[in-house]
Amino acid sequence: MGLFDGLARWLGIKKKEANVLVVGLDNSGKTTIINHFKSEEYKNHDIVPTIGFQVEKFKTKSLSFTAFDMSGQGRYRDLWQAYYRECHGVIFVIDSSDKLRIVVAKDELDALLKHPEVQRKRIPILFFANKMDLRDAVSSVKCSQLMELENIRDKAWHICASNAITGDGLDEGIQWLTDQLKDVLVKK
């Protein structure tokens, strides 16, 4: 089995697979972002609050992603950690129009970074400062200040402003993540 897979990969027929964990507070737009990447026939037209988690698959040019779209509601955030171990990358979605709760998002991020499973791995973290289209949204720079992202030293991270409904900024972010993950997966 392994032999055949290896051969296929070597020939470039089969794409490399990466697991990413999509986290963030409730109503920040995680499911909508994932929905954007799905092919047209699988797209969901009404997005409802996720309970627990959902698994979605999507592909970019060189990688195929398995995204664990976690629920952001308070009572389920404890369950994120069950999925830290297998992930190759994290997508952290921030609602940039919700200034009040950015501190809560920061707390959750700190908890994530402190978790031993995350600490011992070199995993890239992609931040989406989502809902850029809203009038009272803060800029991505301001967002990274509020989240004190500059303090993250041992992980590769990137923040980009996005609008999940129109898809603005999403492809740019995923492109960055793809590049990062390729490095990680090749090293493995």
Next chain:
Amino acid sequence: MHILRRDKKEEEEGGGNPFHNLEKTTVLQEARTFNETPINPRKCAHTLTKVLYLINQGEQIGTTEATEAFFAMTKLFQSKDATLRRLVYLGIKEMSKIAQDVIIVTSSLMKDMTGKEDQFRGPAIRALCSITDNTMLQSIERYMKQAIVDKNHAVSSAALVSSLHLSKGSHEVTKRWVNEAQEAVSNDNVMVQYHALGLLYHIRKHDKLAVTKLVAKFSKQSLKSPYAYCLLIRIASKLIEEEGAGSDSPMFEFIEGCLRHKSEIVIYEAAQAMVNMKETTAKELAPAVSVLQLFCSSPKPTLRFAAVRTLNKVAMKHPAAVTACNLDLENLITDQNRSIATLAITTLLKTGSESSVDRLMKQISSFMTEISDEFKIVVVQAIQSLCLKFPRKHSVMMNFLSQMLRDEGGFEYKKAIVDSVITIIEENPEAKEAGLAHLCEFIEDCEHAVLATRILHLLGREGPRTPTPSKYIRFIYNRVILENAAVRAAAVTALAKFGAHCEELLNSCIVLLLRCLLDTDDEVRDRATFYVDTLKEKQKALNSAYILNGLQVSVIGLERALHQYTLEPSEKPFDMKTVPLASQPITEQRVQAVREPGETTAPKATDKVAASRQDVYAEQLARIPEFANLGALFKSSTPVELTESETEYVVRCVKHTFPHYIVFQFDCTNTLNDQVLENASVHLEPSDGFEVIKYLPCPKLSYDTPGTTYTLVRMPDEATQVTGTFSCTLKFVVKDCDPNTGEPDEEGYEDEYVLEDVEASVADHVQKVMKPNFGASWEEVGPEFEVEDTYSLSTMKTLEEAVTNIIQCMGMQPCERSDKVPEGKNAHTLYLAGVYRGGHDALVRSKLAMSEAGITMQLTIRSTDQSVSEVLASAIS
């Protein structure tokens, strides 16, 4: 791979079960492969199967372990492999009860249930409903409604059945799905229709009117599904049973109409329903029986079996109705299938005339060896009922039974035979000698100690009163020499009874008992010593009290009383009179399990020993500090309803009699969902001499939650004044509340509710006691405080009626089977035994004679106290 190969090897060696040697820890270790990326579906499926196998084998998995495995399993959602996914659904269902945070898969399952893959949708719904609790149900409600009316049959059925399961916990939510269920009933798939009807009924089952409408509606509109019809028949027959409706009700018409349905399953269900109805006449049964008769000649063995089994049941109640089928049943005797043949013969035995009995017995004995124990028991029971029906045939039957006793057979089978023989002996005095002889022969070579002790006990009771008691001694003494300790002890007791009852055997019995003094077993030795010393006293009273009529206390009560005594050391010796008495009869109490339509067909009778009822009350009362110093509970009456069952508040009363007090226990239920009652108590207006000491109110009565309030009453000092009538009023504070939340208003007002009167009767002061040897007890108590009187009972028409009334009035236990009046006799003697409050033995002999003018009764009461005799005498007048 390696694991797989090893398993394969084991399979070859072990032959059969590849999962034979699974160990929990290794399997859970293996479950970690679920975490690997990329997922290997084959390997994971194999491991998951192992996990499922373990859970289904009853292996206990701890919460932490289960949660870990569960979360690993959730990662399998990334694989699209169909087999693996369906195994995951199963895994979720199995682990939903043991793992924590199972709610995590909710969204994933919702996605699958609304997805495009039909294969996933049904199982996803089932899994989702198993992890959903009340709080989460709101969020999936919309999807469930959609799924119920889905085009795909499997999805719709899954949603309907899951809703049925959900409604156990959250009835309120599923109630709202009525319209969808309604729509699904008109679905043209047979299974969906059946499930939809099931859900519809379940939602409405507490509303009798709605159920009646439901049946009326669907019995007119023709359903396609035979299963739905069967369910409808079950619902209808339950309604008939609840309402006690007769054959003129539309429900009955509907069931009768179903006998002409084209599907066999519906026809059988209808026939079965009619047969099981409580009050049907033979005439009403006729159409059902004729349908079953047709089935008897069906080429399908299942139908033949079903028909003959049901006919067998009918034969118990209406043998005449089945006579019409006798010819068809005769044909079935030679059926290939032995089960059908056995049932056919036993049915014929019940319906046939006395003359055909011999022939049938011969027929059945020809293949007794070929049928299983289970059916042999059916045969035994048939013979027993036959014997009771034709007492003159007892010699044939007894011979047959003894033949069966000699054959090979399991414990259940032997037990059934012994039970039958004992019943026959008790019912038919003529059969006694023969029966005892057969049983004696049986215990000579009996491997079941339980049966041997039982027979020895019977011999001890019945043997001494036969014309030649001496012939049993040899059989009993053989047991002392040959058997194990338990049987030896029973044999010693039986010997002592012979000695106590028959004076001419006394000396020989003492000699035999003396030999047992050197037995190796403590129990046997103790019993022998005790009996030898008692017998040597040669006093009738002692013999009666300690040998012939043993202990009459409740065993559980005695254990508790002794335990209490050892906890609180005191100078006083232990008083036997403080121990609650065993309420008789223990074996007769059977509670009928509530039958749900759609669950099981046969009404299951569950045996429940009711003896502990009083012990339960005693324990409850002992826990209330106010009642701690009342002394030992003497008797608890059966509950009496003080209200109609459909009123605002339902109250039942149980009277607990103590040496000087009566505690009235009122079990109240509030049936109004917009009210909360607080501080509820029942006020009593006592009659002369009685004095209300204390009320113990129930602090709060919420909707549909029963609560208990107590009222303590002191009895008059005058010993003969024990009866009285109490008028009761329920007093309480009402607070209105929101029916949905149950939150009461701040303000309440006082109110009262008049209940029916409670009566304290003589029967409340008397506990039933079984005296196996009434004559001995009668002599033991002696004529010192005897009261005798003659009454004429003009209102009673028959002896049976008089006997039942007297027993009820006195609240005492009939002895020597004197509660059964032999047919065609004009005179009868009833023996009653009991213990009066305070521990006085009380015996009643009532001689009844029937004449043109009515029934005359001579009542003789003996007890150990003058006032007791007077009180008992007053019970009749």
